[in-house]
Amino acid sequence: xxxxxxxxxxxxxxxxxxxxxxxxxxxxxxxxxxxxxxxxxxxxxxxxxxxxxxxxxxxxxxxxxxxxxxxxxxxxxxxxxxxxxxxxxxxxxxxxxxxxxxxxxxxxxxxxxxx
Numbered sequence: 001x002x003x004x005x006x007x008x009x010x011x012x013x014x015x016x017x018x019x020x021x022x023x024x025x026x027x028x029x030x031x032x033x034x035x036x037x038x039x040x041x042x043x044x045x046x047x048x049x050x051x052x053x054x055x056x057x058x059x060x061x062x063x064x065x066x067x068x069x070x071x072x073x074x075x076x077x078x079x080x081x082x083x084x085x086x087x088x089x090x091x092x093x094x095x096x097x098x099x100x101x102x103x104x105x106x107x108x109x110x111x112x113x114x115x
Contacts, residue, residue: 004086
């Protein structure tokens with residue numbers, strides 16, 4: 001069985017548009033939305049992502065919504081499907097940011113396959 005893993009040198013989840021993520025509206029407080037907006041650069045990427053190395057600059061103190069293992073439990077899809085839900089979300093983010101044939105996608109697929 002495949003299990004979800006966050007991969008290094010990815011950062012795909014560090015780019016998103018709240019307008020495209022209506023499923024987040026009931027998961028985030030107004031303060032969270034304000035924080036996300038303050039952390040997001042004009043191009044949609046988090047200001048705290050070292051884009052060259054694809055590493056979070058505030059990893060140890062990142063907000064709760066950046067902690068995938070914690071935040072994912074608030075989604076019905078996760079409660080129903082667990083790691084499959086997370087794997088599908090990551091594939092969607094990686095594909096939309098880097099492409100389905102990207103090195104990030106290939107690395108992710110290997111990581112979740114357990115090989």
